[in-house]
Amino acid sequence: GAVVSQHPSRVICKSGTSVKIECRSLDFQATTMFWYRQFPKQSLMLMATSNEGSKATYEQGVEKDKFLINHASLTLSTLTVTSAHPEDSSFYICSARVNRVISYNEQFFGPGTRLTVL
Amino acid sequence: LAKTTQPISMDSYEGQEVNITCSHNNIATNDYITWYQQFPSQGPRFIIQGYKTKVTNEVASLFIPADRKSSTLSLPRVSLSDTAVYYCLVGDMYSGGGADGLTFGKGTHLIIQP
Numbered sequence: 001g002a003v004v005s006q007h008p009s010r011v012i013c014k015s016g017t018s019v020k021i022e023c024r025s026l027d028f029q030a031t032t033m034f035w036y037r038q039f040p041k042q043s044l045m046l047m048a049t050s051n052e053g054s055k056a057t058y059e060q061g062v063e064k065d066k067f068l069i070n071h072a073s074l075t076l077s078t079l080t081v082t083s084a085h086p087e088d089s090s091f092y093i094c095s096a097r098v099n100r101v102i103s104y105n106e107q108f109f110g111p112g113t114r115l116t117v118l
Numbered sequence: 119l120a121k122t123t124q125p126i127s128m129d130s131y132e133g134q135e136v137n138i139t140c141s142h143n144n145i146a147t148n149d150y151i152t153w154y155q156q157f158p159s160q161g162p163r164f165i166i167q168g169y170k171t172k173v174t175n176e177v178a179s180l181f182i183p184a185d186r187k188s189s190t191l192s193l194p195r196v197s198l199s200d201t202a203v204y205y206c207l208v209g210d211m212y213s214g215g216g217a218d219g220l221t222f223g224k225g226t227h228l229i230i231q232p
Contacts, residue, residue, distance in 0.1 A: 004161075006161075034219040034220070036219070036222075043205070043222040043223060043224050043225060044162065044220075044222040045222075046219035046220065046221065048219075049219055059219075091159065093161045093162075094161075095161070095162075095219075095220075106152065106164050106167060107164070107220060108164065109154075109161030109162045109163065110161050111160055111161050112159060112160060112161045114159065
């Protein structure tokens with residue numbers, strides 16, 4: 001099956017620093033990747049859609065200048081949390097879309113990155 | 119996207135069959151029904167997807183009645199490792215239909231006891 005990896009799996013940083021999270025599709029190409037955020041005991045919330053070679057599309061309420069997304073290749077998307085603050089502490093999960101020949105597609109999720117901002 | 123309603127939590131015992139029902143009264147003609155499983159501190163894992171009637175794979179079955187206003191995920195002979203949150207999602211999954219991210223509801227927390 002399609003495998004998506006994330007790096008790092010866990011990061012702890014001081015308030016005010018920037019953190020970059022990588023999302024890679026290991027055995028397939030993904031023109032579209034998605035970034036989600038999940039707070040403790042809550043469901044996943046879509047943050048943005050990352051399109052290879054173009055600007056990301058952000059969901060309402062997500063600051064594009066704070067959460068920088070770059071999708072420079074068909075196998076890599078990065079999310080940079082700029083000037084992180086404690087309220088940005090969360091579980092960040094990426095997914096990649098597999099477009100099938102048949103008329104449906106599904107998303108494969110990475111293992112997630114636990115961000116803790118002190 | 120059609121709104122979904124699932125039980126908040128369910129308990130069962132090892133070896134039993136577990137059925138989790140999801141209501142989606144406003145499902146649209148082009149919508150598919152997809153179930154994901156999520157363990158703590160992990161990304162969700164695709165379980166099964168269907169449009170109508172019954173779909174079965176190596177881990178689960180999905181039953182969808184003719185009106186498609188609900189669906190039931192069936193897990194045969196569960197084990198302790200099936201303890202997880204199960205999400206029911208409904209949406210247009212046609213390729214070329216736009217790069218839509220998934221909208222997750224609250225999910226069902228399934229707890230399997232020995």
